[in-house]
Amino acid sequence: MKNKQAQINDILADFDKNNFQQDLINWFKKEQRSLPWRDNQDPYRVWVSEIMLQQTKVDTVIPYFNRFIEKFPTPEKLAEADEQEVLKAWEGLGYYSRARNLQNAIREVVSDYGGKVPEEADELASLKGVGPYTKGAILSIAYDKPEPAVDGNVMRVLSRILHIQDDIAKQSTKKLFEGIIREVISQEDPSSFNQGLMELGALVCTPKSPSCMLCPVQEHCRAYQEGVEQELPVKTKTKKQKKVPYAALLITNEQGEVLVQQRPEQGLLANLWEFPMVPMEDIDREHLPHWFFGEYGMMITPGKAVDKIKHVFSHLIWDLEIIPCTFDKGELDHPRARFVAMDELESYPFPVSHQKIAKHCK
DNA sequence: AAGCCGGGGAG
DNA sequence: CTCCCAGGCTT
Known part of the structure; x- marks a missing residue:
């Protein structure tokens, strides 16, 4: 192809933009779901909802959103909270860097913007965790600006509507769609237009078997007219995850407290808590006590495994063997580990995998 | 461009 | 099982 704008012009040459906008917006206003973040246009609430909704289903987000807003009703409240408190509110939702970045960005809004979410695209984009999509969503939904939210x-x-066969896994394709949206977005109601596209994708134009008979923009859809809606979008495959074996240790002391530790500040499940994990890919089973003494300064005796847990992430799989251990002697010497009473475990943010492990404590 | 970063539900 | 979901950051 020549250049991007030429491609966009070509795609939209025979497209009935005005009627498409009207059909989409009318449908959205009539059929949209009642959702907590749609109560008003408060940019803080819109922001929180958009972060939570990243790679996460609406039904999953609803209870988290309500609890989060109740606990942190304003940017100021979120800014002054402890990070652990925020992670606890995010516990189980996944992609925990979203929570840390959100609080980081909100703190910047409070300190640099007087607590008011910026209306300027560049200022918004400079905030942690606010990428092209979230920026456009906040600008269009909270501030009624005609910005793409792809x-x-x-x-x-x-x-499907425009019969575009470019691979949506490529970021150049996302740019193409942003360019198209800039051409076709409603200037009068960009919020309903953007939300209408997303609502349509969630309720009607679904991935597997779209409900084309119920579609409000069926007459605008090139894929439907050619009977190829099931073939779109084109997306390259993702490769499968690598398995990593671990022993998760349940170590209790004489007071009945259990050993837990905070994960590193960066990387997977950053700053969440966990039971000690031994990488069994590197450690021979009989050397486990020796390895543990080197890391923690404590002598332990591993018992028999009480359970196995397989936990799937987007890019890897944990094979966890749950092993209760007796604490023989020595003194805990580890910067991020501590013994915690059973009834205090619930105040620490744990990933779901380790919440399952915790059930074996009793 | 490719890899990292969670968890859940649909089919 | 596979796919994917109101993505962004890092390398």
């Missing part, structure tokens, strides 16, 4: 739904819906 997510997976929008790419699926538009690839």
